[in-house]
Amino acid sequence: MLDLLVHNATLPDGRTGMSIAVQDGRITDVAPGLDAPAHDKLDADGLLLSPHFVDPHFHMDATLSYGLPRVNASGTLLEGIALWGELKPLLKAEALIERALAYCDWAVAKGLLAIRSHVDTSDPSLLAVDALLEVKKQVAPYLDLQLVAFPQDGVLRTPGGVENLTRALDKGVDVMGGIPHFERTMAEGAASVRMLCELAADRGLRVDMHCDESDDPLSRHIETLAFETQRLGLQGRVNGSHCTSMHSMDNYYVSKLLPLIAESGVSVVANPLINITLQGRHDSYPKRRGMTRVPELMAAGVNVAFGHDCVMDPWYGMGSGDMLEVAHMGLHVAQMTSQQGILQCFEAVTVNAAKVFGLANYGLEKGCDASFVLLQARDPVEAIRLRATRLKVYRLGRLVAETAPLQASLKLDGRPAGTAFMR
Ligand code: FE2
Numbered sequence: 211m212l213d214l215l216v217h218n219a220t221l222p223d224g225r226t227g228m229s230i231a232v233q234d235g236r237i238t239d240v241a242p243g244l245d246a247p248a249h250d251k252l253d254a255d256g257l258l259l260s261p262h263f264v265d266p267h268f269h270m271d272a273t274l275s276y277g278l279p280r281v282n283a284s285g286t287l288l289e290g291i292a293l294w295g296e297l298k299p300l301l302k303a304e305a306l307i308e309r310a311l312a313y314c315d316w317a318v319a320k321g322l323l324a325i326r327s328h329v330d331t332s333d334p335s336l337l338a339v340d341a342l343l344e345v346k347k348q349v350a351p352y353l354d355l356q357l358v359a360f361p362q363d364g365v366l367r368t369p370g371g372v373e374n375l376t377r378a379l380d381k382g383v384d385v386m387g388g389i390p391h392f393e394r395t396m397a398e399g400a401a402s403v404r405m406l407c408e409l410a411a412d413r414g415l416r417v418d419m420h421c422d423e424s425d426d427p428l429s430r431h432i433e434t435l436a437f438e439t440q441r442l443g444l445q446g447r448v449n450g451s452h453c454t455s456m457h458s459m460d461n462y463y464v465s466k467l468l469p470l471i472a473e474s475g476v477s478v479v480a481n482p483l484i485n486i487t488l489q490g491r492h493d494s495y496p497k498r499r500g501m502t503r504v505p506e507l508m509a510a511g512v513n514v515a516f517g518h519d520c521v522m523d524p525w526y527g528m529g530s531g532d533m534l535e536v537a538h539m540g541l542h543v544a545q546m547t548s549q550q551g552i553l554q555c556f557e558a559v560t561v562n563a564a565k566v567f568g569l570a571n572y573g574l575e576k577g578c579d580a581s582f583v584l585l586q587a588r589d590p591v592e593a594i595r596l597r598a599t600r601l602k603v604y605r606l607g608r609l610v611a612e613t614a615p616l617q618a619s620l621k622l623d624g625r626p627a628g629t630a631f632m633r
C-alpha cells in the first residue's frame with residue numbers, strides 16, 4: 211500500500227494527467243493515470259504540481275527586524291549595512307531565534323522548504339551564528355536550512371575577521387562566504403577571494419560570496435572567483451551572489467567574462483527584489499536597474515538562480531517568503547517576458563536554486579524526495595502571474611501546510627451573485 215498517490219497533476223515540464231506515487235518519503239513512480247491502493251489520495255484536478263521552492267540567498271539573522279532600531283531612511287545598501295551595525299549590539303539570541311522561526315513558518319506555508327541563509331560572522335560573540343545553528347536544528351524536521359559564514363564587515367577589513375569566520379565554520383556553519391567588494395581596496399578584495407577559496411578547498415566546503423554588489427563597473431571580483439574556482443578544482447561548488455556590477459560593466463569585457471564564468475562552473479544568484487531597490491541609488495536619471503545580466507548568463511550556460519535576500523530587515527521593508535514574487539520581479543527586471551523566459555524564471559526559484567544549494571534527490575522523478583507543492587494554477591506561467599496559492603505543501607510525503615483556494619464572492623448590481631478567480 212502506497213503512503214500517498216497524487217493523480218491528475220500537471221507538471222512544470224508540461225506533462226498533464228500525471229500521477230505521483232509516494233512511499234517512505236520518496237517518489238516511487240511518475241506516470242499518467244496510475245491506480246494503486248494508498249493511505250492518502252490527492253486529486254490535483256489538473257493543477258500544477260511543482261517540486262518545492264528553494265531560496266538560494268537569504269539573511270535569516272536580520273529577517274523581521276524592520277524598524278529596529280530605526281528605519282533605513284536613504285534606502286541604500288550602505289545605510290542598511292550601517293543600520294545592521296547599530297542593531298547587532300542590541301541583538302538577543304532568543305528574539306533572533308523567534309523571528310527566524312516565524313519566518314520559517316511563512317516559508318513552509320509558501321512551499322519554500324530549503325533556504326540558504328548567510329549569517330554574519332563579524333561579531334566575535336558569534337551570537338547570530340549560535341542562534342541560527344539552533345534554528346537549523348529546530349526546523350530540520352520540516353525545512354532544510356543551510357548556513358553561509360558571511361563576514362559582513364569584510365573578512366580582512368575587520369580585526370579578527372578570519373578567526374571569527376573560522377570559528378563559525380568549526381561550530382558547524384556549512385558554506386564559506388565572503389564580501390570582496392567591501393574590503394578596503396580592489397587588491398584586498400581579490401586577496402580575500404583567494405584566501406577564502408583556499409580555506410574552503412582545505413575544508414571541502416562549498417563557497418557563496420556576495421560578489422560585486424555594487425554599481426561600479428570596475429568591480430570585477432567575479433573574475434577572480436571564477437579563476438580561483440578553476441585553480442582549486444572547486445567547479446560546481448561555488449556561487450557568486452548579486453554580481454550587480456556586471457549590469458554596468460563594459461560590454462566588451464562582459465563578452466570575455468561570461469565564457470570564463472561558464473567554464474569555471476560558478477553559478478550566479480541574482481536577487482531581483484533587492485537589486486532593483488538598492489542599486490542605482492546614486493544615479494539621477496536615467497537610473498540603472500542594477501540586476502546582473504540574467505538572460506545572457508543563462509545563454510552562456512551558467513546556472514542562474516533567484517534569491518529573496520531580505521524580508522523586513524534593514525535593507526528591505528517588504529517581502530513574505532514568496533519565491534513566486536521573486537520570480538515575478540526577476541522576469542520584469544530582466545525583461546524575460548517570452549514564454550521561455552518566464553519558464554526560466556520559474557526554474558530560477560526551483561531546479562536552478564536547488565543546484566546552487568547542492569540539494570540531493572530534488573525533483574519530480576522516481577527516487578526523488580516527495581517534497582512538492584500543489585499550486586492553484588495550471589502551469590508555471592500562471593503560477594508566477596498570480597503568485598498562486600499553495601493549496602498543499604508536502605515534505606517527504608507528509609502534508610506540512612495547506613491553504614484554502616483563493617476565490618472572491620461577487621455581489622454586483624444587475625448581475626447574478628458569482629465568483630471570480632483571475633485566470
Ligand atoms: Fe545578501
